[in-house]
Amino acid sequence: MDIITDYQQKSDFAQNEADKYKQLANNYSLYRLGVFGLFILAVCIAVSLDQIVIVAISLILLIFWFSWLIKKQNKYETLKNYFIDLKKVTDNEIDSIKSCANMYDNGAMFNNDAHYYTSDIDIYGNYSLFKLINRSATFPGMVKLAAWLHKPATKEVILLRQQAVAEIAGKNDWKLDIQAHLLFSLKQQKEQIKNLLAYLKIPVKINGEKWLIVYCTLAPFILLATVITGVFYTKAFYFLPVLGLFNYRQSSSRSDIVDKTDLIAGRIGATLKHFVQAFKSIENEKWESVYLSGVSSQIKNINGDAISFRISQLSTLINKLNSRLNLVVDIIMNVLFVWNIRQIIAIEKWKLNNQESLETAFDVLAEFEAVISLASLHINYPEWTFPQIVDGAGYTLSGKNLAHPLINAGKRVANDYELNDTFKIDIITGSNMAGKSTFLRTIGINTVLALCGAPVCASEMQVSVITIITYMRIKDSLNESTSTFKAELDRLQMLLKAVETENKVFFLIDEMLRGTNSVDKYLGSKAVIEQLIKKKGVGMVATHDLQIAELEQSHPDYVRNFYFDIQIVNGEMLFDYKIKDGECKTFNASLLLKQIGIDVEA
Incomplete structure (x- = not known):
């Protein structure tokens, strides 16, 4: 009953925090409406006073103020969703103790009547050991846990895992935190990580890639130089439409490559943000057990950068590419900066430098999910013992x-x-x-x-x-x-x-x-x-x-x-x-x- 009481207190706290951030997010939504209303008022005043400067200044202020409000609202929305997920994983532990219920997968897909023992002693399925212990939200995590249940480990590995399970059991707040960050994966396709890793291994070939890399780097400077020249030599402005059309043509003529990249990677930008938080949780925690310190070291400071930083880079690049979904923004950004091609080149460069480290990182995450699953038993049933x-x-x-x-x-x-x-x-x-x-x-x-x-x-x-x-x-x-x-x-x-x-x-x-x-x-x-x-x-x-x-x-x-x-x-x-x-x-x-x-x- 003590652990249930503890979980209930954590659940109540998460609910209160979710309600708080929901209210803040709603408030900032109203603030945005108010700012837009002030802009309309400024336009009306400008018209009445015949002062176009007021409109220009108001528009600049509107853009910056609106952007700041959106950023704050998104932050509160993210926090609200995090605490909602934290409440879900906490309530799930209460349900598991009381009735063996579990919102995570029951592992029925791993059942095999020909296996030495899994069917006969209820390892997988609706009323099974896997359903009792599984806390893996990602498919690789479930595969890892199933592999551990499929055959005995060596004595050395068993003892190392016991230490790791005991350590995570002593960090229940950390355990619930990373579960909340990964809970989104329950709603994702099982092959999402596999598809991502496969995509990273397939290079995208761009026609004229070498000169495009150079041109995309120079394009903003060429644009700026043209504008500055136009200030002193008006006829230079006539070159701007030609430059913009040329830039847009470079992107539009390679739309099939952009569409192909967007089809695979475009949907995972937001998903990667969740993984960034999960990897940060692992990187920022101090691990004492030999097993966890060894596993976590594989994602810390790979070539000088933590894996969370690298995944955050990829998420940012993909989200920049996703700006093409807004037709107006797509036209403007490609006219000015050859935007789509610039992002494709940046993503390909990232893939070339990081594909191996990312594959290792997700394997590490799967290891942690498997250990977390076993640790749930040690936390929820403290009277059980390590053999x-x-x-x-x-x-x-x-x-x-x-x-x-x-x-x-x-x-x-x-x-x-x-x-x-x-x-x-x-x-x-x-x-x-x-x-x-x-x-x-x-x-x-x-x-x-x-x-x-x-x-x-x-x-x-x-x-x-x-x-x-x-x-x-x-x-x-x-x-x-x-x-x-x-x-x-x-x-x-x-x-x-x-x-x-x-x-x-x-x-x-x-x-x-x-x-x-x-x-x-x-x-x-x-x-x-x-x-x-x-x-x-x-x-x-x-x-x-x-x-x-x-x-x-x-x-x-x-x-x-x-x-x-x-x-x-x-x-x-x-x-x-x-x-x-x-x-x-x-x-x-x-x-x-x-x-x-x-x-x-x-």
Whole structure:
């Protein structure tokens, strides 16, 4: 509740600031109207007094005053929008804690039924780990986070990420600030950054580029020299229309090049301003952790300039090119300064000098978004812990009060589990709905969190760097003409191959070979487990088949039995969802069938 109270205070502050700057922006809009009214009044006075000088002076004052008012109004509009976004990201954290809601992408696009574990333990999708933790607004940030969840990192990287996550968790105001700056990206096309980087790598060829570069530099001076000459030699003014027409012709004859540049880059001028603020947030913060200081150093002082300054330059150049959208301004600026070609040349020069640094910069931003996503868990759930990553020839996966992070804190049941530097296969038996599948997913999802550098939903956890492989939600496929049994065989083949080729595979199997008869199911399951024992496989097998539990007798040093049971009191089933040593003796299928009107005994 303390963190929710803190978020609520931040949300209220952001709302108050947004309202304040909205009012200021509205005031300056009225001021602009007032200034225009004063100009009309000055024109009326000038007409009545027959003083054209008053109109000229008023027009000059109007331009400067109006420009200043627009600048101030835009500043307040920007601040208003920032605080609106800050409130949104803050309220999102409250919603996430209370109901696991999240306005960021749930990562469904990354789901892959053929992956070792992502489908079976709810890594992506509407009710998933990705939805819980994702705070990446940019597509590269989401891709980076998905890559971290797709496979375990090395021990060294995990420890470095843990330090980075802890550091950002201690800078929650900074975290919310950069999220607010990047929130706009949620509404952008997923390929916006990819398209920008691709555009930077493609040079634009301009006909007569070499002499145009020289002429565009000299054009303003030629214009000024003509005007000054005209003051002393009136006939020089006759050259001005010819010069203006020539300048305009240079731009209009190359309009296809201008249109092509504007099509790709013209829409991102304002977008880049948001990225400038995000990069400034990273550059201006002092980072203590090795991971973040190393990553952030890649965008600080590249060739003497911070990346935020360079992106700001590009944003300014693109916005200057965008002035062509106003027909009157477009004509005037091209007549006087060959404006469009001047900006195209400047943009191409910027691209030549900065394309590599910009690609690096957006990769750095993606790294920060991924770390920020993991840090949200550490901030919102301070009772969670960072796991200890251990070495050893055997497998370690132990924890106290391990619980499923996607189950509401008031409803989830925690369990202890211990596997310390050894090789074991655990058979888990139990009644329907007693908690076997949820326990397997609890082990799997917390291990994925642990091995990407995040805190886990437990009070204590030790884990080796292992590769999780699951066998749970086996589905048939009409498109591929695959039956459930065939799909199960394919999954088993993948598991057996991975045990031989991957480093430290830990499998989670929930009810093996469901697509066949009970006899073949038992014999097949027994054969698979015995083959896994021969291959020194390690993992868990949940099953309703008590005969599988008898493998502990033939392999006492390798197989362990655990179970989940129920208590039946006055015909009612009571579940405690606690794992216990041994084989299950109480089952509930008959009672469940009886509750829907089917008497098994009859």
